[in-house]
Amino acid sequence: MRIVVGQGSCGIATGAKKTAEEFEKQLKEKNIENISVQKTGCIGSCFLEPIVDIYDDENNLEVRYVKIQPESVAEIVEKHLLGGELVKEYAIPEKDQAFLGKQKKIVLRNCGVINPENIDEYIAIGGYEATKKALTSMTQDEIIEELKSSGLRGRGGAGFPTWFKWNAAKENEADQKYMCCNADEGDPGAFMDRSILEGDPHALIEGMIIGGYAIGASEGVIYVRAEYPLAIARLEKAMEQATEKGFLGKNILGTDYSFHLRIKAGAGAFVCGEETALIASIEGERGMPRLKPPFPAQKGYWQKPTNINNVETFANVPWIIANGGEAFASMGTEKSKGTKVFALAGKVKKGGLVEVPMGLPIKDVIFDIAGGIKDDKAFKAVQMGGPSGGCIPAELADTTVDYESINKTGAIVGSGGMIVMDETTCMVDMARYFLDFTRKESCGKCTYCRIGTKRMLEVLERITNGEGKDGDIELLEELASKVKDGSMCGLGQTAPNPVLTTIRYFRNEYEDHIYNKKCTAKSCKPLLTFTITADACTGCTLCARKCPTNAITGKVKEPHVIDQNLCIKCGKCHEVCRFNAVNIE
């Protein structure tokens, strides 16, 4: 029997490490020797963390316990491990099982199943078989052909066919070529790549070996963002073990093929998601994009042919090689094959990591898998594609998740972040938030991106501050089209998307802010009016004491009043009131 505790970053943040330590302590105290405590990566159901799986001696999952804090460990040890009796109150509730129901796990097949720090577990479930198959029985062209038939497209954002890039890098003759992995998951609101790196690092390594072999590269670089310390640590360990077993290094599996892999920790710059910027960064420079062509497949890292894919793309490769491109292509839609991992967050009941076949309607993801909106509020929109994407409104919830359908809405599939918003999210503020991000992250090379995003942000700030003017919406639209046209790389070309999509679907909210000086979501504080409902106010004086501008007056045990001329709309009174007497309009 073994106990497996999910320990991705999210799990650890909710206390999984302490839970695992408590299990170890209890087992030791009670002299139980035939049960081991192991770790695994992200199970995906972040809302249930910390998660503890109990496997029997035949390695079947006996039960999944959820939300297990150290205090509950003793009871599980006593009743289940010693008494053999299921502890029902901790077992995963039936309704939460549905979270996994509509999912199809290809990329996340091993996440939350194996111990990512033990290569033997990966090998035991068929790991590195694809590498063996590719290196010993397939030619470079055959691998690329297999990818072509799979229809795999880049999972980092643009959705470019992977086989095409590999073929271009293969066709360019050179004494040295490079295979790079973009693990610099820079989209705020996305954590798919982190979970793969933490939960199944060997799948990525294998994908890179196969890809390296296909294009003829002998060296690989994984560019990981420095904010992911656990991911880097697990990747390092995995690379070490793979080298020991002869999957990395010289003459892999006794073949002529050699592949050396190393990690390069990024230093935090969103623009480094752009291929040429990423290459500049690996070379130790400022990560600024350059004009294409030449494409990296022609002249990339140190001017040599270089191929770059993202983590999820690579993690699909071993499965495709092992099961065949046709099997992969049997999932998904006509133009978007396979599955896609989404990071569900925001105002959903059950946030986490989900993997679904391409072509599933958005509403199925949000309502069937994620259980709907928190506190049963109204679903307003879903943001996809991060700062390069857009907001898809509730009325388009039937849109299916595939590259073409999402692009039609003005958003993009992007790397897979899905931030769900309810009625309390202000769409103008959302646009402002993203512009603030892209303005900071613009590398400054192109004037339109450097200054245009700044000007757009100023207009949006004006609107959310209640100082919007007639013509501001049109000005935003004009600036947006110029920034799109005048920028060289994807960052600038897509930066206006969050603004354009919110204007397209929520123009009335912009107009409310500008002409009626109202924020219907009650989120833009300068546009709100705070009043005290006399009937509800008990005259406890708490708000008057907390008000930083002494705008609230009133006698003890008598209703208080807010002087609107003095009120700075900080919201402190609303926050401290225990009787719900502060009204916001």
Added chain:
Amino acid sequence: MVCKNSSLNCDCSCPDFSELAPVLEKYAKVPGSLITVLQKTQDIYGYLSIDAIKYIAQKTGIKPAKIYGVATFYTQFRLAPIGKYLIMLCKGTACHVNGADAIEEAITEELSIGDGETTEDGIFTLNNVACLGCCSLAPVMMVMGDEGEETYGNLTKDTVKKTLREIRKRVQEV
């Protein structure tokens, strides 16, 4: 007085870079390793001082202006010292939607510091970061100290204040 970094041409009031020397020995001649060198320098000293930049320039032959250019391009690099604990407050989309601004307010109320500032007692520095990737636990912060990093999720104004108070108490007891 003998210069601690004998190769530096100075009047010898320069700081001791003996910890950094082996890093440069390893990387100085490896092309493309400037970012790695800067990361290791920051690991050792907590930030990149002008003196450190000059020292790296001398050892690698890269112009100080260029090193400064790289150091200021990336958000990870700091040019000023930080407190004992670095609070990385996530400002990702999910955290924004779930009220990260209120958490920042609470931190400011508790510690009287804003983004990029350090408390007077040198215990805390606050840095807003783009995304920590724990979106389903939003709002989130990561606190990095000598003992490693700890992530705190599902924050409220009260829990963030409580957490900071506990850390401060722990430091003051030592």
